[in-house]
Amino acid sequence: MELHDVWFVLIAVLWTGYFFLEGFDFGVGVLTRLLARDRAEKRVLINTIGPVWDGNEVWLLTAGGATFAAFPEWYATLFSGFYLPLLLILVCLIIRGVAFEYRVKRPEERWQRNWETAIFWTSLIPAFLWGVAFGNIVRGVKIDAEFEYVGTVWDLLNPYALLGGLVTLTLFTFHGTVFTALKTVGEIRERARRLALRVGLVTAVLASAFLLWTQADKGDGTSLLALVVAVAALVAALVANQAGREGWSFTLSGVTIVAAVAMLFLTLFPNVMPSTLDADWSLTVTNASSSPYTLKIMTWLAVIATPVVLLYQGWTYWVFRKRIGTQHIADPVH
């Protein structure tokens, strides 16, 4: 295994980390409309991710930065090619971050309601768009001999990619729902569990369809294995949810995300962004990667820094391990 292969795996790991972590906080954002009945419940939801969402989002920035360093051509083609959808994602992430921090800073009803609306949409839209983006990456897009994306924004809205978007949206919402069941106490916890069943069933149908489509188009033996793990984990997560085993349910929905992302990257390899115009114009781990020297430095960085990050980020979750209910939410203004 050469260094650029290692980095392909590491980029996959970073995206997996991002979808695992921000996946549930996007889901919680969607639940502010889907599950919460009043402001107090909305605040319970938002506070389950309060201390951690920012750290979760850094997985995206790291995936971006690491792609720039390890696969400059990939970084360049992907972000210039998917320009407008990426713009929309960035706008959402900007508003979303501010919304979390500023919502509670004024007591006015309208101020708080506006930021709550913002939290819902800016969680829902990226949750959908990331699936569209990855659907297109796996499916391949119009890339010319210069590695430039030559398609239009409408080309990105093809049925396969749109289905991918629905899968990430529902999967993240499911992940957020079981997370809520795990992190809250009281009536909202019960309702989260009931909602998880319904969202989970929709997710299972959509995800199975999307992954089978992927398997039929690009799959091989290992991707099939990942597919089976993803679907089985999702079903098991539903069973665990029904049995009231919330920790297991959350872990298993996480496994679903890990396996689904793994399957996409497995079908991608050794390409990083296939061209639908000519297979020779595809970006691959070899023609898109940095020099061995840069990859070596980056590998040292990853080997040393990643475990430390996991350690202190994990510690954060442990510090804030207690369940939250409406009784823990203080007066509205600070």
Next chain:
Amino acid sequence: MDLALAPETLARWQFGITTVYHFLFVPLTISLAALTAGLQTAWVRTGKEKYLKATKFWGKLFLINIAMGVVTGIVQEFQFGMNWSDYSRFVGDVFGAPLAFEALIAFFFESTFIGLWIFGWDKLPKKIHLACIWMVSIGTLLSAYFILAANSWMQHPVGYRINEEKGRAELTDFWLVLTQNTTLNQVFHSFSAAFLTGGAFMVGIAAFHLMRRKHIPVMRTSLRLGLVTLAVGGLFTAVSGDTLGKVMYEQQPMKMAAAEALWDGEAPAPFSVFAYGDVDEGHNKVALEIPGLLSFLAHSDFDSYVPGINDTNEALREKFGPGDYKPIVPVAYWGFRWMIGFGMASFSLGLLGLWLTRKKFLLPAALRTGEDEVPRLVLLKQPLGAKLSRLYWLLALWTMAFPLIANSWGWIFTEMGRQPWVVYGVMQTKDAVSPGVSQAEVITSMTVFTVLYAVLAVIEVKLLAKYVKAGPPELTESDLNPPTKLGGDLRDADKPMAFSY
């Protein structure tokens, strides 16, 4: 849609708008993190309530500010690929590494520990909670360091070779990129300017409250801390500006010649106080100069030769082929002056304040004030009258944003002064832009960012004003009784959280 504009023009405007905007928040974040950490350390060590109140007050303003810094920073991570894809392809092997280091080392640090700090008041023992804000502070400094190393490489590329076959720059010595003199000087200069910024911010707000005789113990401490920060930060900004300038005279003589509107080389070279030039003809029509000073700024002596814009342009043509290698001279010239002018105005005000509010040194004992009194402003032996005192407080308040203006012009100067290069001597800006992104797309994104940022600016400033006016919060029972156990004490299990969104 294609306008009669160079393809890079719009992309440059967008980069300028988003980056200058982002950098309004960065220096305040860097300095306020450290200052808040310092105040909290004082609280933990002394147990004095005024320090805890100050921590809460400045911490709140810090959080309102860092939220904007964080979200506008996301755009920075992606817009190299979005708008500068040919740049990214050409330099990614070198330039990407510091960005990845920044994300993996600094961003995680900052973002994780800020969550712990915000929500940790009733979840973490006092000292661990304190450690969290220090971690945030370290994160902000590391982050700035790595991104400045990346920028320094654009100013003065080192530790790389050109791979002809792949058509790109490749890293050969990462350590050199991290430690070259451009990096160290830029870091020194930016860090000191950041503390100048935070110092001025603190002094301005403390002055506002002291003028109205409100929250005196907290604001008195804040004023003192702010003034010292402002003076020390200002001093280091001046010193590092001088050394950075000397480095730039070696590395980018064109930038510095443009900064002085020095069209033709001279020995000794004068420092320009005011100039109005004819750019097409390549000379100044009006010029007010101090003889010999520029030679000193460039080479530490009063009579050495400093090359001018025209000579440097000729030399660059010989080296790189036909073309015009001068930046927009008026922007460089005035940007340089506004940077220094606004920065040093704040610094002077800080020095003045430090003298006026001196505690014992040369201060008649009768004029000394207690902890809960507004400090008297004493020029020599007599305190200033009510009007003059008020004038000082007002000046401090009104000029608290001066360093922000200086920072912005500093960056505009150093980036525009490097043009037409994006990587000096290696790649020109016109070759760096994304060929596949249409002008319509860039206009869309530029409009969206500009409108969004403008709206957020209004919201942010109003929110800051609200919390500034409100002053330090009253301390609660739980503030004064921090938990002893990680995750919070059991007795608090059903109590509302000390902070919730």
